[in-house]
Amino acid sequence: MAENNVSVMDRVREAGRAVITGVDEKDIAHWVEISIMGKAYKVPADLTIMQAIEYAGYRLVRSCGCRAGFCGACATVYRKKGEYKLKSAMACQTRVEDGMYLVQIPFSPAEKPLPDIRKDPYESSVLLRYFPEIARCVSCNTCTKSCPQDLQVMDYVQAALKGDFKAVAEGSFECIQCGLCALRCPAEIVQYHMAQFARRMYGKHGSPKEKNAEKRIGELKRGKFDKEFERVMALSLNELKTIYTEQQKAREVY
Amino acid sequence: MIKKIAITSENVDFLEKISKLSDQVITKCDQCGTCSGSCPMVGEMDITPAQLMRMVLLGQEEVMDSKAMWICASCFACTVRCPRGLDVSRVAEALRQITLRQAVDHIDLNDIPDCEMKRLPQIALVSAGRKFTG
Amino acid sequence: MSPAKNDPRQKSKDSPETSPFSPGLKIPYFPGCTLKTTAKNFETSALAVAELLGIELVELPRWNCCGTVTSLTSDDLIHHVAPVRNLVRVEEMNDNGAVDEETRLVALCTMCFNVLKRSNLRVLEKPEELEKINNFMYLEKDYQGKVQVVHFLELLRDLGFAKVKEKVQKTLRGLKVAPYYGCLLLRPKEIGIDDPEDPTILSELLEALGAEPINNPFKTRCCGSYQTVRDRHAVAELTYDILGRARKEGAELVITSCPLCMFNLADRQKEVVEKHPGFEPMPVLYFTQLMALAFGLEENACGFDQNYVDARPLLKGKALIK
Numbered sequence: 001m002a003e004n005n006v007s008v009m010d011r012v013r014e015a016g017r018a019v020i021t022g023v024d025e026k027d028i029a030h031w032v033e034i035s036i037m038g039k040a041y042k043v044p045a046d047l048t049i050m051q052a053i054e055y056a057g058y059r060l061v062r063s064c065g066c067r068a069g070f071c072g073a074c075a076t077v078y079r080k081k082g083e084y085k086l087k088s089a090m091a092c093q094t095r096v097e098d099g100m101y102l103v104q105i106p107f108s109p110a111e112k113p114l115p116d117i118r119k120d121p122y123e124s125s126v127l128l129r130y131f132p133e134i135a136r137c138v139s140c141n142t143c144t145k146s147c148p149q150d151l152q153v154m155d156y157v158q159a160a161l162k163g164d165f166k167a168v169a170e171g172s173f174e175c176i177q178c179g180l181c182a183l184r185c186p187a188e189i190v191q192y193h194m195a196q197f198a199r200r201m202y203g204k205h206g207s208p209k210e211k212n213a214e215k216r217i218g219e220l221k222r223g224k225f226d227k228e229f230e231r232v233m234a235l236s237l238n239e240l241k242t243i244y245t246e247q248q249k250a251r252e253v254y
Numbered sequence: 255m256i257k258k259i260a261i262t263s264e265n266v267d268f269l270e271k272i273s274k275l276s277d278q279v280i281t282k283c284d285q286c287g288t289c290s291g292s293c294p295m296v297g298e299m300d301i302t303p304a305q306l307m308r309m310v311l312l313g314q315e316e317v318m319d320s321k322a323m324w325i326c327a328s329c330f331a332c333t334v335r336c337p338r339g340l341d342v343s344r345v346a347e348a349l350r351q352i353t354l355r356q357a358v359d360h361i362d363l364n365d366i367p368d369c370e371m372k373r374l375p376q377i378a379l380v381s382a383g384r385k386f387t388g
Numbered sequence: 389m390s391p392a393k394n395d396p397r398q399k400s401k402d403s404p405e406t407s408p409f410s411p412g413l414k415i416p417y418f419p420g421c422t423l424k425t426t427a428k429n430f431e432t433s434a435l436a437v438a439e440l441l442g443i444e445l446v447e448l449p450r451w452n453c454c455g456t457v458t459s460l461t462s463d464d465l466i467h468h469v470a471p472v473r474n475l476v477r478v479e480e481m482n483d484n485g486a487v488d489e490e491t492r493l494v495a496l497c498t499m500c501f502n503v504l505k506r507s508n509l510r511v512l513e514k515p516e517e518l519e520k521i522n523n524f525m526y527l528e529k530d531y532q533g534k535v536q537v538v539h540f541l542e543l544l545r546d547l548g549f550a551k552v553k554e555k556v557q558k559t560l561r562g563l564k565v566a567p568y569y570g571c572l573l574l575r576p577k578e579i580g581i582d583d584p585e586d587p588t589i590l591s592e593l594l595e596a597l598g599a600e601p602i603n604n605p606f607k608t609r610c611c612g613s614y615q616t617v618r619d620r621h622a623v624a625e626l627t628y629d630i631l632g633r634a635r636k637e638g639a640e641l642v643i644t645s646c647p648l649c650m651f652n653l654a655d656r657q658k659e660v661v662e663k664h665p666g667f668e669p670m671p672v673l674y675f676t677q678l679m680a681l682a683f684g685l686e687e688n689a690c691g692f693d694q695n696y697v698d699a700r701p702l703l704k705g706k707a708l709i710k
Contacts, residue, residue: 129371132363135379139452139470161421277462329610330575347460376421381614
């Protein structure tokens with residue numbers, strides 16, 4: 001719907017331009033040609049894939065999240081002109097390159113069974129019970145090749161078959177659950193859900209207990225901090241604001 | 255029981271397809287029945303290994319409806335004993351793969367009851383996955 | 389009958405004079421998933437007896453599941469990637485000095501042995517397929533085709549059962565054992581380590597340990613393998629036949645070399661008893677467990693507590709354990 005004779009798409013385009021606010025297009029020296037879902041665009045070379053998509057006028061309602069390489073929403077699959085290799089990247093963390101043919105994959109359909117942390121036994125059979133398809137792994141390494149985080153996915157799937165929860169947990173620690181591995185797997189394994197399951201089991205049964213946390217919980221239960229809690233809860237809103245502001249001033253500015 | 259069949263080019267195509275996939279010269283089979291005699295699973299099968307070979311030889315696609323290929327345990331007893339040097343287990347595999355490659359699995363791994371999943375060793379699931387799922 | 393040079397009972401290419409065994413032999417070893425989980429006692433007992441025999445089984449780094457049972461179609465390459473990837477690891481172990489010019493890969497699990505050896509032979513026979521697989525696994529070093537896959541029993545045969553006998557501390561006198569070979573140790577012929585119709589290697593081992601080998605006509609009959617997943621009662625019938633005949637021939641114990649045979653012969657006795665209530669449970673052990681017992685090793689090296697049918701009452705009765 002048009003407001004003040006400016007269309008929605010104009011406003012979107014302007015919002016995309018904000019990425020290079022203060023820079024005149026005439027002053028941009030380096031441009032690249034990319035293709036977004038089959039349509040060609042010329043974009044400034046310094047942009048990330050996500051910025052380039054927005055520069056081209058798209059408003060992202062999916063495939064967009066934290067913009068900081070952490071949430072796994074902006075999984076992008078691409079090929080480069082003249083190459084057959086299929087590559088993957090996180091759109092918010094990767095610069096565009098000339099000849100990129102790209103598409104975004106916002107979602108990977110996969111069921112996520114939840115372990116019963118208290119009841120399920122801490123052994124390899126539990127992983128196979130919830131994810132029997134891991135027995136179908138052919139060690140083709142496609143999952144590893146698909147991972148935008150450069151994780152050794154095949155290795156942690158193999159560790160699951162060996163019942164090594166620790167290796168699964170450590171190997172999958174930096175997984176951002178983008179789902180690309182599961183989409184490309186010929187054995188239809190859902191690597192990232194299996195890994196999360198394993199991490200939860202490992203956290204409960206395998207990893208060393210955090211002694212300081214246990215100590216603190218004990219102190220809390222014994223009421224060591226009760227007085228302090230009561231004091232803070234009794235403060236007025238203005239008193240809280242004063243304390244907070246003073247605290248912030250005392251901190252270093254990052 | 256006598257069954258009259260006419261061999262058409264479709265039958266020949268089926269025979270050639272299975273021959274190529276199994277890399278066996280199936281026409282060498284002389285129906286001696288040694289494979290059937292050696293098979294440990296023959297008691298469970300609806301048709302014997304020799305009958306399976308016969309149906310493939312005549313290009314009868316109805317062999318795909320039989321259960322025998324799924325009951326095969328890939329033990330290679332037939333393979334080592336066939337006097338014509340045919341690898342019957344590979345013919346069974348070729349027939350299984352025709353179905354599996356159409357994304358039609360023979361078992362659903364999720365159907366295995368929990369009590370079984372707690373007992374079964376990995377090796378059973380890996381090998382069953384290989385032979386019964388595509 | 390096959391000519392002498394193809395006779396699987398012939399020793400490996402090294403003759404006894406140029407023994408393949410130097411003291412402290414380090415040899416690449418492929419465990420397989422099951423030996424790390426439900427068949428841990430197979431691995432534990434094997435590593436212990438190997439050490440006593442002067443063999444160090446060095447586990448393959450970064451190994452992956454072998455993907456048993458081997459893919460039998462002519463056009464399928466993807467299912468050979470997993471075994472070949474493991475063979476690359478053996479060559480890597482040689483390159484980085486983890487082993488010294490040792491390109492044999494020893495497997496304990498018979499199914500792993502079979503699939504690794506079959507894939508190895510296939511890519512050696514078809515160099516264009518090896519090239520495709522190497523290209524596909526472009527993140528790995530190319531497989532050069534140098535590896536020879538052997539079963540642990542072949543290592544023992546090459547060492548000589550006389551050497552095995554030397555290590556026996558406790559002769560298994562009076563123990564009547566029926567060897568069970570199953571299928572994949574012996575078939576197909578180019579993979580098998582012994583005659584598929586009349587194998588003797590396990591009997592030779594038993595004699596070296598002082599036990600009495602009992603011949604079971606069903607010793608090479610398939611246990612049902614992966615059919616245990618789809619139809620456990622059919623497998624139970626096979627078990628009933630195999631073990632029943634062994635018992636009839638006078639055996640008190642059965643030995644095997646495969647975790648799936650173990651499961652089908654031992655764990656499935658539960659289903660056998662359901663259908664045949666009079667069935668007398670038959671203890672089944674891995675051959676390495678008996679070796680560990682004969683070598684005088686501690687009970688935790690023998691791993692008897694992990695066997696489905698407890699062999700200890702029988703062994704106690706024979707004064708072989710306390």
